[in-house]
Amino acid sequence: MDEESLQTALLSGADVGNVEATGEVPNLPRSISDEASQKPQAARRNLSPQSKLRRLLHAFHIMCTPYFRESTEGKCLFGLLFVIILISCGGKVYLSYQVNYFYSALADKDAQRFWEVILAFVIAMVCFVPVGAAYNFVQIRLQIAWRKWLTERVLKLYFHNKVYYALERKTGGTANVDYYDAAVNKKAKVVDNPDQRIQEDINTFTNYSLVFFSIAVESTVDLISFSIILGSIMPELFIGLVAFAFLGTLFTILIGKKLVKLNFEMLQREADFRFSLVRIRENAESIAFYSGECVEEKETDRRLIRVIANATMINMAQLRLSFFTISYNRLTWILPIMMVAPEYFAGIVELGVVQQARVAFDHILGDLSIIISEFLSIANFSAGIERLFSFLNVMQQLDRERDVGKEMLLRDPSRYEKKPDKTISETISSESSASPTTRIFVKDIELPTTASFGTRINILTIRDLKLVTPDNKRVLAENLNLTLGEDKSLLIVGVSGAGKSSLLRAIAGLWTTGDGVITRPRTEDICFLPQRPYCPPGTLRDQLLYPSMVNSDSEFDPTCQSAQWSDQDLLTVLVQVDLPDLASRSGDGDPLKGLSTKLDWSNTLSLGEQQRLAFARIITNKPRLVIMDESTSALDVKSERKMYDLLRDVGQQQLTYISVGHRPTLLAYHDIKLAIKDRAGVVSDIPPGSGVVDEDLFG
Numbered sequence: 288m289d290e291e292s293l294q295t296a297l298l299s300g301a302d303v304g305n306v307e308a309t310g311e312v313p314n315l316p317r318s319i320s321d322e323a324s325q326k327p328q329a330a331r332r333n334l335s336p337q338s339k340l341r342r343l344l345h346a347f348h349i350m351c352t353p354y355f356r357e358s359t360e361g362k363c364l365f366g367l368l369f370v371i372i373l374i375s376c377g378g379k380v381y382l383s384y385q386v387n388y389f390y391s392a393l394a395d396k397d398a399q400r401f402w403e404v405i406l407a408f409v410i411a412m413v414c415f416v417p418v419g420a421a422y423n424f425v426q427i428r429l430q431i432a433w434r435k436w437l438t439e440r441v442l443k444l445y446f447h448n449k450v451y452y453a454l455e456r457k458t459g460g461t462a463n464v465d466y467y468d469a470a471v472n473k474k475a476k477v478v479d480n481p482d483q484r485i486q487e488d489i490n491t492f493t494n495y496s497l498v499f500f501s502i503a504v505e506s507t508v509d510l511i512s513f514s515i516i517l518g519s520i521m522p523e524l525f526i527g528l529v530a531f532a533f534l535g536t537l538f539t540i541l542i543g544k545k546l547v548k549l550n551f552e553m554l555q556r557e558a559d560f561r562f563s564l565v566r567i568r569e570n571a572e573s574i575a576f577y578s579g580e581c582v583e584e585k586e587t588d589r590r591l592i593r594v595i596a597n598a599t600m601i602n603m604a605q606l607r608l609s610f611f612t613i614s615y616n617r618l619t620w621i622l623p624i625m626m627v628a629p630e631y632f633a634g635i636v637e638l639g640v641v642q643q644a645r646v647a648f649d650h651i652l653g654d655l656s657i658i659i660s661e662f663l664s665i666a667n668f669s670a671g672i673e674r675l676f677s678f679l680n681v682m683q684q685l686d687r688e689r690d691v692g693k694e695m696l697l698r699d700p701s702r703y704e705k706k707p708d709k710t711i712s713e714t715i716s717s718e719s720s721a722s723p724t725t726r727i728f729v730k731d732i733e734l735p736t737t738a739s740f741g742t743r744i745n746i747l748t749i750r751d752l753k754l755v756t757p758d759n760k761r762v763l764a765e766n767l768n769l770t771l772g773e774d775k776s777l778l779i780v781g782v783s784g785a786g787k788s789s790l791l792r793a794i795a796g797l798w799t800t801g802d803g804v805i806t807r808p809r810t811e812d813i814c815f816l817p818q819r820p821y822c823p824p825g826t827l828r829d830q831l832l833y834p835s836m837v838n839s840d841s842e843f844d845p846t847c848q849s850a851q852w853s854d855q856d857l858l859t860v861l862v863q864v865d866l867p868d869l870a871s872r873s874g875d876g877d878p879l880k881g882l883s884t885k886l887d888w889s890n891t892l893s894l895g896e897q898q899r900l901a902f903a904r905i906i907t908n909k910p911r912l913v914i915m916d917e918s919t920s921a922l923d924v925k926s927e928r929k930m931y932d933l934l935r936d937v938g939q940q941q942l943t944y945i946s947v948g949h950r951p952t953l954l955a956y957h958d959i960k961l962a963i964k965d966r967a968g969v970v971s972d973i974p975p976g977s978g979v980v981d982e983d984l985f986g
């Protein structure tokens with residue numbers, strides 16, 4: 288689908304007015320009118336080029352101005368760049384006069400004047416070398432600073448309120464996105480390749496913005512000064528020139544407009560292709576075990592073909608454009624000289640004036656034909672603005688605490704007014720589903736640090752829960768009620784696909800499609816152990832302390848050093864989780880070195896070792912509630928017992944845990960069982976002594 292479709296979706300019908308009135312772009316899927324979804328083609332035709340341009344300028348304004356408003360460094364560098372551009376323009380005007388004197392001196396065979404001009408040239412060159420160098424330097428320096436600022440700001444939005452997770456669910460984790468379908472038909476796929484948007488599109492946006500700013504200022508100053516020069520030499524030439532440039536620009540836009548669309552497509556297809564390669568790298572072992580190379584090769588080939596097809600179309604479109612632009616440029620070589628030549632032959636003007644007229648003509652034509660010469664860059668730039676803006680827009684909507692009426696690039700997203708009853712999945716489902724009705728409310732409770740004598744705290748309460756998949760297609764559980772007191776442990780069982788993991792997602796606040804109320808501790812007091820633990824990049828120490836102390840040995844932030852967990856403590860923790868030799872193994876015999884060793888832990892440790900490492904995080908993070916989703920599936924029965932014994936030891940310091948699993952042995956480590964079957968949840972106490980291997984787990 289093309290960017291036109293996205294634009295149509297974004298600005299369909301009354302929303303155009305809304306954008307202009309409020310200064311904000313409306314919610315992407317919500318803003319689509321029913322008519323638009325029924326008559327997409329008609330809606331697409333309605334979008335005039337002026338609307339497109341207005342939308343582009345609006346997007347540019349929203350993404351560009353905050354940095355220059357907030358950053359003093361940005362303001363200073365911008366001012367400096369402006370001054371340097373003016374000096375550079377002054378230099379060009381000065382040199383055009385020197386060209387005049389130079390040729391006139393040659394034509395008159397005036398040696399003294401000739402050498403004076405040469406001297407003036409040399410002095411000017413010496414003076415303008417630092418200006419030229421400073422021009423590049425300041426522009427790049429400003430671009431680096433701006434890119435850093437914008438990337439940090441976007442990353443803040445990306446991580447705030449787990450927007451990155453919501454984006455993944457919205458895109459289904461895939462890179463193939465049909466923008467038009469997403470925006471008009473309210474399908475869940477909206478943003479492709481957020482990684483590319485953050486890494487590449489921001490860089491392109493900041494770079495092109497500054498390049499075009501420089502070009503715009505230079506061209507304006509150039510245009511004014513050389514128009515005065517040319518007007519004074521030959522006014523008719525100036526008028527002919529304006530008409531020539533206008534026609535050239537018009538034809539370029541007509542011939543090359545397809546390139547904007549193709550460039551937009553190119554960014555997306557290249558990212559899809561790269562994504563398929565990254566996915567192979569991440570799943571190399573599984574693919575190798577399955578010998579799935581053929582399938583992967585076919586898929587990568589398919590994406591490569593899409594890239595090549597698009598590149599070929601770009602090449603063809605460029606060829607058509609080149610025919611025109613090359614002929615146009617050739618004409619400019621002779622046109623000014625042809626027009627001034629009669630006056631020269633009549634002795635009215637000197638040879639130098641002919642030359643100066645040619646230089647002035649070149650400058651003015653260059654300034655007026657900026658769209659012709661920069662057409663490809665402009666096409667890239669506008670495609671980049673589209674992609675980045677739609678990304679920011681979707682992130683803004685997915686953040687449950689964000690008011691879309693507020694500024695897009697806020698300094699601190701946590702300044703939003705808290706609305707804790709609304710969670711990510713609710714936002715997603717309300718946007719992606721045709722008929723979202725109710726939602727699950729997740730309430731956080733503040734737990735007292737020590738239990739008061741005789742008071743029993745309920746760690747988790749579930750009231751009248753109706754759990755529905757985010758696409759609103761399947762009800763997984765209904766009328767579910769549960770109360771879990773402190774120090775109690777719950778085992779959730781059910782056949783595969785019954786909705787066990789989904790219930791955990793609901794407790795975590797990641798899914799809220801459905802109805803009912805869940806009361807649970809604050810996120811900081813909960814530790815979640817999935818079947819395949821996440822291993823962040825970093826040292827073994829980082830793995831043990833995650834999520835509280837990532838990059839604890841970072842040279843950039845020494846304050847991150849864990850004050851609470853010394854290396855010796857961490858080695859003891861490793862012994863507790865049955866990984867006594869992991870540190871020394873990683874450090875070639877030196878356990879302390881091993882703690883600081885950086886490895887690709889996901890691919891180095893076995894799944895069972897990773898699962899035990901995840902138990903270590905319970906000790907180091909001291910949560911009040913642990914939620915485990917088949918987190919001992921890769922452990923042998925003995926190791927599993929060790930891990931649960933460890934939990935019970937830690938549990939002496941007020942720990943409640945919930946497990947999801949299929950193994951009957953798990954019964955022995957839990958007090959209560961919740962069996963999910965046929966959408967119903969049956970809660971029962973687990974009698975002591977349960978857990979024999981052949982016991983009917985689901986009975």
Ligand SMILES: Nc1ncnc2c1ncn2[C@@H]1O[C@H](COP(=O)(O)OP(=O)(O)OP(=O)(O)O)[C@@H](O)[C@H]1O
Pocket residue numbers: 456756757758763781782783784785786787788789790
């Ligand atoms: N993002 C999603 N959108 C729609 N349906 C989903 C989504 N994620 C999971 N489901 C569906 O919800 C149902 C319950 O999934 P869930 O992962 O909770 O099952 P489970 O009981 O944990 O199964 P298992 O024991 O196999 O892990 C499944 O039918 C699954 O296909």
